[in-house]
Amino acid sequence: MRNDKSPNIPRTEPIMSATFTPAVNAEIRRAAATGIYDIRGGGAKRRVPHFDDLLFLGASMSRYPLEGYRERCNTSVSLGTRYAQNPIELDIPITIAGMSFGALSGPAKEALGRGALAAGTSTTTGDGGMTPEERDQSSKLVYQYLPSRYGMNPDDLRKADAIEMVVGQGAKPGGGGMLLGQKISDRVAEMRTLPKGIDQRSACRHPDWTGPDDLEIKILELREITGWKVPIYVKVGATRPYFDTTLAVKAGADVVVIDGMQGGTAATQDVFIEHVGLPTLACIRPAVKALQDLGLHREVQLVVSGGIRNGADVAKAMALGADAVAIGTAALIALGDNDPKWEADYQKLGTTAGAYDDWHEGQDPAGITTQDPDLMARFDPVEGGRRLRNYLKVMTLEAQTIARACGKNDLRNLEPEDLCALTIEAAAMAGVPLAGTSWVPGTSGDIT
C-alpha cells in the first residue's frame, strides 16, 4: 500500500498473502511463542485429490442395471485366503481400523466391537494391546503387531482372528506414536509396562526385524506360534504402494492394508501429517497393479483406508481394485466425536465441533479419546455401538445402490471402467478417463 495520503489518488486494497495465510501466520506465532512443533490427532486436513473427484458412470444404452430393491448385490468378502486355515469372513467390506486402548477409552473400544459385530465386520486393536472389552464384543478381532509391542503376549495373539503386522500408517509413514502423560492412567501404564504419567513413545520401526527378508522370517514365526490358523495382514502407510505391496506379498502377507495420508492418528506432529505420504486415491491402482503383476489380485486381498466416509467412497475404492476398506476417523464421528452438541465444551478448549483434533490431550468432550473417568462417563458404549452399526449399514446400502446402478451383483465386480474423473489429477491417480473424454493422464508412464 502506498503512503500517499492524498484523497485524489486511488489506494490499493489490503491484500492477504496466499502464501502467508492467517493460519500460516498463526502457526508461526505459536511456534515462536512455544518452541515446539504442533502435535495433533487425525489425518491430513489439506485438500488433496480424493474420491470426491471421481464419478460413477452408471448404466446406459450399453450397460444393464440391477433392480435396487429386488436383485441381490453381494457385499461379503473373505480376507486371508492365501495361507490361513481360517480366513476372516466379513458380511460387509468395511472394517474398523486399528485404534488403541489408551488413545481411546475402554467404553469406546467396546462400542467399536458392538457396532462391528452387529454389522458383521471386524475391529482392530491398536498400540497398547488387546482389551477384554473389545475381545468380548468383537467376534472378528484383528490384533495389531506393532513396533512398540506394548501389551504383546502370545495368549492374546492366539485369541486374535487375524494378525496385522503394522509397518506404517498413512498419517505418519516412517513415524512412531506418542501418548502424552495425561492419558497414561494406571491401567494404560500397566498394559504398556511403563510408569504412570510419562510421555510414552511408540517406536517407529520393529525391534527385531529389518526389511522384507527379515519380515518373511518374522511372519513365519507368527504363523508357527498361531498354528498357521489366522490370516496375517501387513499394513503400510501409502508411500511407494507398488513396491511395498510387492514386498509385503513376498514376505508372505495374506492381506495388504494400505493407509493413505487422510488416515488418522491419535497424535503426531502436524508437519508429519500434512507433508509425508500419498493421498489414498493415489495408492490404490499401483497396489492393485503390483498384485496383478504377481498374479495374486483377489488371492491376496487389498484393504484400503484413509478418508473413507460414505458408501460412494467404499464403492470407488473397490472399483479401483480394493477388496475392502477400513474406517477410523469416520467411525469415531459415528460414535459421537466432534458432535456439535458439545460445542460449548469445544469452545472452552479453543476449538469448535468438527475441528477438534487434540485427542492426545485427553480432554475430549465426547468422552471417546480420553481416559478421564468423568468425560468417559458421557459416552454410552451400547448407544455408540448402535450408532456405528447404523452408519456401517448405511454405507453398505449406499455402495450397493451404486453397484446395482452399474449393473453389478457384487461390490467386487465394480471396476475402473465404471468411473470417470472430474480433475486431471484424479484421472491420473485413479487411472480413469477425465470426464467427457477418453483421456487417461499419466498412462504413458509407469504406474509405480
Next chain:
Amino acid sequence: MMQTFDLEAEGLRALNTALQAQTRETNQTSWQVLNPKGAHAVAVGLDAPIDVQVKGSTGYYCGGMNKQATIRVAGSVGPGAAENMMSGRIIVEGDASQYAGATGHGGMLVIKGNAASRCGISMKGIDIVVHGNIGHMSAFMAQSGTLVVCGDAGDALGDSLYEARLFVRGSVQSLGADCVEKDMRPEHIELLRGLLEAGECDAKPEEFKRYGSARKLYNFDIDNAGDY
C-alpha cells in the same frame, strides 16, 4: 524319558506342533532337538514346564514368546532369540546375534558367549545375563527388567531408557541419551548376586557398575530437544 526330534527329518511345523501341545501336566518333560542347522523359529510359542535341548545352532527367533519352558541351545542363535519371552529360561551356550531378548516381558535369557547389537531392545521385564560382550544400542528404550553384562558394552548403551536396570562389569563404549551411571547400593549387589547365580556365571557382583535412566526425557521438554 527323553523325547528326541530330528528337525531335519520331521520339519519345523511338526516340531512346534509337538512342543506347543505339551501342557502343565505333561509327563513328556524332556526333549532334545537334533539337526537344527540354523533353522528359524525353533521351539517358539511354548507354554509348558518342559526342558528342550537344541543340539546345534539356530536361526532367527529361537524360543520366541516362550512361556514356562527351559530351552538350552548347544550352539549359537540368530537374531531375535527369546523375543517377547514371557517366562521360563533360555540358555545359549554360544553367541547371540542381534535383538536377543527383544521386548521380553519375563523369564531369563542367558547368553554364555557374546551378544550382538540391540541386545535387550525394548525389554519389558525379562532378565538377561550375558557372559561376554554386547553390541551397540543395547537396551534401547528398555522399559523394565535387568540386563547383566559380564564383558564390555558397545556404543549408546541404554539409549532412551525407561525403568530397566543395567549392570556392566567391563567398559561401556558410550551411554545413550538419558542413560547415566548410578550408585551400587546393597540391594543392587543382592539382586545381581541372584541373577549371576541363576545365569550360571561366577562373576562377583561387586565388580559391576550400575546404569539407569536419568528420567530427563520422560516428559517432553524443549530444552532437552538436543538430546533426542
